[in-house]
Amino acid sequence: MSEFAEIILEGKSYQMPVVEGSENEKAIDIASLRAQSGYITLDSGYKNTGATTSAITFLDGEQGILRYRGYPIEQLAEKSNFIEVAYLLIYGSLPTEQELQDFSDRIRRHTLVNEDMRKILDGFPSTSHPMGILSALISSLTAFYPESLNPNQSQEEVDLSIIRLLAKISTIAAWSYKNSIGHPVNYPKNKLDYCSNFLHMMFAYPTEDYEINPVVVDALNKLLILHADHEQNCSTSTVRLVGSANASLYSSVSAGISALWGPLHGGANQAVIEMLEAIKADGGDSKKYIEKAKDKDDPFRLMGFGHRVYKNFDPRAKIIKKAADEVLTALGINDPILTIAKELEEAALNDPYFVERKLYPNVDFYSGIIYRAIGIPTDMFTVMFALGRLPGWIAQWKEMRENKEPIGRPRQVYTGATERDYVSIEKR
Numbered sequence: 205m206s207e208f209a210e211i212i213l214e215g216k217s218y219q220m221p222v223v224e225g226s227e228n229e230k231a232i233d234i235a236s237l238r239a240q241s242g243y244i245t246l247d248s249g250y251k252n253t254g255a256t257t258s259a260i261t262f263l264d265g266e267q268g269i270l271r272y273r274g275y276p277i278e279q280l281a282e283k284s285n286f287i288e289v290a291y292l293l294i295y296g297s298l299p300t301e302q303e304l305q306d307f308s309d310r311i312r313r314h315t316l317v318n319e320d321m322r323k324i325l326d327g328f329p330s331t332s333h334p335m336g337i338l339s340a341l342i343s344s345l346t347a348f349y350p351e352s353l354n355p356n357q358s359q360e361e362v363d364l365s366i367i368r369l370l371a372k373i374s375t376i377a378a379w380s381y382k383n384s385i386g387h388p389v390n391y392p393k394n395k396l397d398y399c400s401n402f403l404h405m406m407f408a409y410p411t412e413d414y415e416i417n418p419v420v421v422d423a424l425n426k427l428l429i430l431h432a433d434h435e436q437n438c439s440t441s442t443v444r445l446v447g448s449a450n451a452s453l454y455s456s457v458s459a460g461i462s463a464l465w466g467p468l469h470g471g472a473n474q475a476v477i478e479m480l481e482a483i484k485a486d487g488g489d490s491k492k493y494i495e496k497a498k499d500k501d502d503p504f505r506l507m508g509f510g511h512r513v514y515k516n517f518d519p520r521a522k523i524i525k526k527a528a529d530e531v532l533t534a535l536g537i538n539d540p541i542l543t544i545a546k547e548l549e550e551a552a553l554n555d556p557y558f559v560e561r562k563l564y565p566n567v568d569f570y571s572g573i574i575y576r577a578i579g580i581p582t583d584m585f586t587v588m589f590a591l592g593r594l595p596g597w598i599a600q601w602k603e604m605r606e607n608k609e610p611i612g613r614p615r616q617v618y619t620g621a622t623e624r625d626y627v628s629i630e631k632r
């Protein structure tokens with residue numbers, strides 16, 4: 205028998221259907237509430253609002269569970285690679301050997317970008333943040349592939365857009381970095397795997413050979429996998445919302461990149477390193493900064509701590525913390541900010557302020573330390589997050605499209621002035 209929730213308003217009862225997910229998550233479907241009662245629901249920040257049903261990622265914030273298409277993140281991070289995870293997220297199942305080969309080969313063959321893209325890149329001032337460049341250049345793909353603007357593209361055409369996007373984002377990301385330091389860009393090499401190719405484009409010089417370190421490739425694969433999807437977060441919701449207006453895949457993802465840029469979201473990995481650097485420069489007193497984070501009159505927040513949905517621990521942070529230790533040991537790096545990070549973590553985990561509010565280190569607390577160790581500059585950290593999150597954005601955009609979801613359009617409770625007459629300027 206179907207379950208209903210009863211909502212009583214002004215003495216009248218309304219029955220709203222209850223929806224249940226495959227992991228027994230329950231929701232009240234209030235879509236018809238306004239039509240029936242004139243009421244809407246209000247939930248600033250969408251803290252308790254499901255915007256969609258989705259079969260891509262399962263997350264249980266209380267128990268610290270994260271699964272892509274049913275597969276635990278721990279297993280994927282240990283056994284899979286980024287391209288396989290991208291396939292899994294986008295197409296719903298693990299690929300066969302042949303499917304994976306075809307998918308990787310197609311991505312390799314599309315990594316070149318139109319030479320005119322370099323002219324656009326050249327137009328950006330050296331002060332540009334690479335996230336702004338990335339968002340702009342991804343949006344500009346619509347100019348190079350105008351057919352992507354057609355909302356009625358066939359599945360085959362959509363697949364091609366997906367391949368192009370996955371392939372070109374790494375070239376565009378690496379080029380935005382090379383451009384920012386005034387160095388010549390490197391062209392992709394088709395014989396390399398995805399992560400190695402990205403490292404080559406980031407770090408090779410025309411003057412000398414670049415040796416790819418398997419430890420770094422492995423760490424990069426892990427980081428990208430851990431960031432690959434996270435259900436309806438701010439940037440993903442942005443991608444779905446923009447896409448729901450029938451905007452192209454490229455413009456929807458470009459909007460997602462802008463959302464991710466914010467320091468409360470993907471920008472946190474950059475903010476964490478900047479915070480750790482600042483603490484080091486200030487004498488390395490982590491306790492002082494714990495006190496600042498607790499002081500409500502001080503805007504300082506402990507970056508890399510807290511999460512909207514994880515209220516016990518962030519499973520990605522657990523994996524990444526171990527990976528950070530492994531990478532630093534393998535590369536023989538002794539980073540003093542790692543000591544500060546560990547002290548901060550220890551102090552926060554034992555402080556009632558953080559314990560009571562269930563504030564734990566999130567994925568970004570350690571990701572920046574690995575990126576730094578493998579030579580990625582700080583202002584590229586969020587670009588790395590975007591590279592990782594891309595398969596998730598694509599999968600969510602594709603799901604939204606296949607489910608034929610209506611245009612996203614929240615309502616509001618108006619609190620402004622009631623009707624008043626226009627006052628001419630001389631009388632104001």
Ligand code: CMC
Pocket residue numbers: 434437467468469470472497498504505506507508509510511512513561563566567568
């Ligand atoms: N440092 C100090 N206090 C904090 C912090 C923090 N990092 N995070 C939350 N709090 C406090 C907050 O002041 C509030 O206290 P009170 O109840 O006394 O008013 C309480 O904890 C609840 O916080 P909230 O801001 O209501 O929680 P939220 O779910 O709206 O925000 C968050 C989640 C991630 C934006 C927030 O924890 C934060 O700003 N963290 C730092 C930024 C960060 O690391 N972001 C990366 C998130 S992980 C990557 C991703 O998936 O995007």
